[in-house]
Each structure stands twice: as structure tokens, then as C-alpha cells.
Amino acid sequence: MKKILKQVFTCGAALFYGGWAAPAAQAYAFNMIVPDVRQPVVVSGGSACPVKARQLTSGGGIAIQWSTALSTNPVTIVTQNQTASGRLTEIEQVITQSLAAWTAVSGATLMPATLKPLTRTATQNACGSDGLNSICFDQADMAFTPGVVAFTRVVETDRLGIQVGSSAVATQLGQILDADIYFNPSSSQMTYATPQALAATPTAYDLESVLTHELGHLLGFSHSAVWGAMMFPFAPVPGTFSGMRPTTQQPDAALGDDDRTGLRVLYPNTADTMHTGSIRGQIFPANPLALPASPPGVTGVFGSHVVAVDTASGAVVGATIGGWSCIAPGPAQFDGTYEIDGLAVGHNYTVYAEALNGAVDSSSISNAIVPLCRNSTTDAGWPPLQGCVVPPVNISFTARTRPGP
Amino acid sequence: MSFVQRRRFLWILFLAGLGLIAVVASATTLARLRFEELAGQATAVARLRCIGAQTRWENGEIWTETLFEVVASQKGLLPGPVTIRTMGGSVGNLHSRIEGVPAFRAGEEAYVFLWGREGEPYRVLGWSQGTFRIARDTRTGVETVTQDSADAPIFDPRTKKFQRGGIRNLPVAAFELKLRKALENKTD
Numbered sequence: 001m002k003k004i005l006k007q008v009f010t011c012g013a014a015l016f017y018g019g020w021a022a023p024a025a026q027a028y029a030f031n032m033i034v035p036d037v038r039q040p041v042v043v044s045g046g047s048a049c050p051v052k053a054r055q056l057t058s059g060g061g062i063a064i065q066w067s068t069a070l071s072t073n074p075v076t077i078v079t080q081n082q083t084a085s086g087r088l089t090e091i092e093q094v095i096t097q098s099l100a101a102w103t104a105v106s107g108a109t110l111m112p113a114t115l116k117p118l119t120r121t122a123t124q125n126a127c128g129s130d131g132l133n134s135i136c137f138d139q140a141d142m143a144f145t146p147g148v149v150a151f152t153r154v155v156e157t158d159r160l161g162i163q164v165g166s167s168a169v170a171t172q173l174g175q176i177l178d179a180d181i182y183f184n185p186s187s188s189q190m191t192y193a194t195p196q197a198l199a200a201t202p203t204a205y206d207l208e209s210v211l212t213h214e215l216g217h218l219l220g221f222s223h224s225a226v227w228g229a230m231m232f233p234f235a236p237v238p239g240t241f242s243g244m245r246p247t248t249q250q251p252d253a254a255l256g257d258d259d260r261t262g263l264r265v266l267y268p269n270t271a272d273t274m275h276t277g278s279i280r281g282q283i284f285p286a287n288p289l290a291l292p293a294s295p296p297g298v299t300g301v302f303g304s305h306v307v308a309v310d311t312a313s314g315a316v317v318g319a320t321i322g323g324w325s326c327i328a329p330g331p332a333q334f335d336g337t338y339e340i341d342g343l344a345v346g347h348n349y350t351v352y353a354e355a356l357n358g359a360v361d362s363s364s365i366s367n368a369i370v371p372l373c374r375n376s377t378t379d380a381g382w383p384p385l386q387g388c389v390v391p392p393v394n395i396s397f398t399a400r401t402r403p404g405p
Numbered sequence: 406m407s408f409v410q411r412r413r414f415l416w417i418l419f420l421a422g423l424g425l426i427a428v429v430a431s432a433t434t435l436a437r438l439r440f441e442e443l444a445g446q447a448t449a450v451a452r453l454r455c456i457g458a459q460t461r462w463e464n465g466e467i468w469t470e471t472l473f474e475v476v477a478s479q480k481g482l483l484p485g486p487v488t489i490r491t492m493g494g495s496v497g498n499l500h501s502r503i504e505g506v507p508a509f510r511a512g513e514e515a516y517v518f519l520w521g522r523e524g525e526p527y528r529v530l531g532w533s534q535g536t537f538r539i540a541r542d543t544r545t546g547v548e549t550v551t552q553d554s555a556d557a558p559i560f561d562p563r564t565k566k567f568q569r570g571g572i573r574n575l576p577v578a579a580f581e582l583k584l585r586k587a588l589e590n591k592t593d
Contacts, residue, residue, distance in 0.1 A: 128465035365504075
């Protein structure tokens with residue numbers, strides 16, 4: 001059900017049409033992947049349309065282990081409890097709460113029961129593309145350099161029937177087969193404190209903030225350009241927690257509405273009748289000559305940030321990176337299309353578009369943009385008719401707003 | 406409240422929120438390195454031209470090794486082609502991804518702040534922070550430099566204003582001058 005009290009139309013350099021009903025890009029900012037159409041249809045689906053990368057929520061659930069090996073020189077994880085077992089309990093509590101932030105979101109198939117019980121491993125180097133989702137606090141010398149705090153490495157597949165290590169065999173296109181979270185253990189300038197220890201350690205990063213964000217990557221999120229979102233690509237300054245701490249009553253308090261909406265889109269629950277609203281449209285430049293000549297075929301503004309605001313509350317409830325659509329057998333068409341899904345019905349929304357040249361730019365969401373196309377240059381033997389080239393993100397437009405109907 | 410007023414209110418909220426981020430604004434995976442820190446901590450700094458990349462499994466991970474021709478070296482001894490190793494890449498039907506790891510296309514040029522240990526391929530110092538891509542205006546031929554992490558907002562407590570944290574569209578000559586100054590006054 002669509003209810004748009006007031007739509008904001010951009011004009012001047014860009015024109016923005018709401019309510020367009022073409023099949024559309026459904027990306028907020030997720031890791032996207034194009035199935036390998038060189039493979040038989042039975043394992044590739046035969047379409048070069050990008051799909052969202054995500055964990056398999058059915059068939060046994062998502063297993064996550066964490067390595068209890070902690071760096072001692074320097075000590076990088078600061079806890080209030082200094083006993084050996086107390087430290088582990090305190091860290092595990094943070095992991096559990098960070099996971100609960102995501103599983104507590106209503107209207108998604110990701111639920112507490114979707115996760116297998118969190119397990120511990122004493123193995124120091126537990127992270128690796130072995131089919132086990134792992135969190136490592138003391139795995140040295142991976143890709144770290146000074147300045148790198150933590151990262152999540154996600155392994156996805158573009159065809160069915162593939163597995164990595166001991167992972168399940170892929171039964172969905174874009175299935176995440178392994179995702180590991182690495183914390184830099186080798187720098188005395190990078191310490192992480194549990195919520196209990198943060199106040200006494202103002203130079204440390206809040207472990208819960210960083211971990212909750214990284215778990216978003218583990219689930220398939222790229223970054224969000226929404227300021228209040230957990231997936232906004234900038235962490236709070238050391239010694240602080242930027243959002244709300246989770247509570248027993250509201251374990252997902254740390255998330256923003258954009259995170260919740262994105263999760264509902266990424267892990268849709270067909271039983272959810274509340275968040276079925278959808279707003280679609282296209283964004284065109286006022287002057288068609290403003291479109292890039294290369295690659296050919298670009299007919300709309302690509303890479304704009306389209307935001308839905310709940311009219312009553314003023315809250316940003318969802319946003320997407322617009323600019324493309326795809327109809328099987330593909331490839332993606334860069335026609336300015338956007339789609340914001342997972343919106344609560346019965347609400348009115350204001351929609352606006354902005355260029356990705358503010359606090360977040362396209363380099364922060366490369367996994368949502370770069371993988372939209374494959375071609376014979378990137379992949380030998382790729383069928384030409386299903387190949388495309390991702391155009392540069394258009395940041396040269398400005399948007400003027402006026403009330404809609 | 407009109408839409409314009411609401412947006413203004415949201416901006417104020419945003420600016421107030423970013424006040425918490427302040428000078429050490431960082432990507433989730435990255436801690437902010439100032440340009441002088443990059444220059445000081447880099448093993449080598451050079452203008453490189455990407456020749457090509459190879460991806461392979463090694464020690465249970467997919468790694469990409471990208472080969473570069475050295476166009477000009479600003480710091481460190483780089484006698485021959487440079488290999489940069491980054492985690493992630495595609496092998497067969499598996500795609501290993503990490504947000505923020507720089508990737509390069511053949512023919513692309515960039516100033517790269519290299520970090521490494523003897524006998525190992527280089528890494529890019531601070532990932533996107535140590536990557537400064539060169540763009541050439543096809544009409545004028547003017548080259549400019551933009552840092553991959555140029556989006557990081559930094560709050561200046563003196564002026565109480567936010568400024569872009571990185572380098573964006575800086576002419577090559579100005580960038581090289583800035584780099585020379587940073588290298589002369591390097592701070593670790």
C-alpha cells in the first residue's frame with residue numbers, strides 16, 4: 001500500500017518522478033552480486049540481474065563462533081571484570097547483545113531462533129574462509145595496517161551448489177557462505193572497551209558499537225548514508241557510544257529506522273503485514289545532455305541517495321541508492337529507478353533525493369555499486385547481451401524541492 | 406513544521422550528533438590518519454600506474470595482488486614494479502569482499518601510501534586513506550587528486566564547523582607540494 005502525502009520533486013538539474021511502477025532496484029545499501037550466467041540455468045537462474053547477498057536463515061540457522069584468544073601485549077579488549085573467566089563472560093555478553101540488536105527487529109525472518117547458540121573456540125586464528133562465521137580479536141597479520149580498526153570479510157557465491165570449507169552448500173543465489181569479523185590486535189593505539197569499561201577507558205573504541213556495525217556487514221549490509229543508522233560508515237569517537245544502548249525491553253535500540261527497514265528488505269518475512277509499503281520512482285536530469293555519454297545506455301541519474309521520511313514523526317525510515325532497474329534476463333539498466341521497500345503501511349511519507357557527495361560518498365558503498373555489472377572484460381566468456389558497465393555515480397546534480405500533489 | 410524547517414532541524418540534529426565524532430572521525434573499520442601521519446608512517450609513497458591484478462587462495466583466504474609500474478617515487482626505495490596485496494577478490498564462483506579495501510583498474514594511476522615489511526608485498530596504509538586517485542580532465546588535460554576516504558567529515562572545534570576530512574580534486578602540483586611538506590616535517 002502506498003501513501004504519500006507529499007512527494008518532493010527535484011527539479012532544476014534533476015527531475016524526480018514518484019510512483020513509477022517499473023521493476024526496480026531494491027537496494028538500500030546491500031552487498032550485491034550478479035549470478036554467473038555462464039553456468040547452466042539450473043544453478044545460475046539464467047538472469048544477470050543483481051541479487052542481494054545474505055545469510056541463509058532457513059535450514060538450521062546461522063552459526064557464529066568467537067575466538068577467546070585475546071591479545072595480551074598490547075591488551076586490546078578492555079573489560080571491567082579482570083578475572084580470566086569474567087573477561088570472557090563480559091565480552092560474550094557484548095557479542096550477544098550486538099546480535100540481539102539485529103534479531104530483535106520485528107517483521108524480518110532474522111529472529112533469535114534463526115541463530116544457533118553462540119559458541120567459543122580457543123583457536124587464535126579462527127577466522128578464515130572455512131565456512132564458519134567467526135569473530136576474532138587476536139588474529140594478527142591479516143590485512144591490517146595502522147589506521148585499520150576492524151573489518152568484516154564476507155564470502156558470497158554467484159551460483160547454487162557451491163560451498164566453502166564446511167559451509168552449507170549454497171541453495172540461494174548470493175548466499176553468504178562465510179563471514180568473519182577481524183579486530184586489529186596489534187596496535188596499542190586501538191583498544192576496545194565493553195560498555196562497562198568504557199567510562200574508565202575514554203581512549204578505547206566502544207566494542208558494542210563497532211561489533212554491531214560489523215555484524216550488519218556479516219548479514220549482508222553495505223553502508224548507509226543515513227546519519228542515524230548503525231550502518232553509517234563512521235564510528236563514534238573513542239570513549240563514546242553514539243546511539244542508544246540496548247535494553248531488555250528494546251534490544252534493537254542501537255539501530256536506526258533505516259537499519260530496521262533494510263533488514264526487513266534483506267530478510268523479508270511474508271507473515272509481516274505491517275511493513276509492506278513500497279515507494280518507487282525514477283530520477284531524470286532536467287537536461288538529458290547531462291547524462292554521461294559513457295558507458296552508453298544511461299538514461300537516468302545513477303547513485304542518488306533517495307530518502308523516505310515519516311511525515312508524522314520526521315524520522316528517516318528508509319533510504320536507498322537509486323539509479324537502476326533490472327528485468328530478467330538482465331543486465332541492469334541504469335535508468336534512474338529507485339525503490340524503497342519495507343515501509344510501514346498506514347503512514348505518510350515525504351521523499352527526497354540528494355547527491356552522494358556529503359558525509360558519505362560512493363567509496364563507502366562500493367559493494368553495493370561495483371558488483372551491479374559483469375561483462376567479458378571482468379569475466380571471460382560473459383555473454384555480451386547480459387553484460388553491462390556500471391556508470392560513475394552522478395553527484396553533479398542539485399535538487400530543488402516543491403510540494404507534490 | 407514545514408518540510409524546509411524539518412530538514413533544517415534534521416541538519417541541526419546531525420551536526421550535533423557529529424560533534425561526538427569530532428576530529429577523530431573514523432570509518433567503522435578505519436581510524437583517522439592525518440595526512441602528515443600517513444606520510445610519516447608510510448614505508449614508501451609513489452605515483453603508481455596499475456598494470457593488472459591476480460587473485461588467488463592463500464592460507465585460507467582469497468587475496469588480490471595488484472602489480473604497478475612506478476611513475477614517480479616520493480618516499481622510499483622502489484627500484485622496480487610494486488606489488489600491493491589486499492584481502493578479498495574473486496576466484497571461480499566465490500567472491501570475497503571487504504568494504505573499504507581499495508581496488509585498482511588496469512591503466513589507473515594513483516598516489517599510494519605503501520606500508521609493509523621487508524620481503525612481503527606492500528599493503529596500502531590505512532586502506533582508503535592511503536589511496537589518492539588521479540583523474541585527468543579529458544578536455545583540459547588537468548590532473549587532480551582525490552583521496553578514497555575524502556568523505557570523512559571532521560569537526561573543527563575552533564571554527565565549530567565541519568570540514569571535509571580528506572583531499573578532493575586537488576591539482577597534482579598542489580598535492581605534490583603538500584606531500585613534500587608533509588615528508589619534510591613527518592610525524593609518526
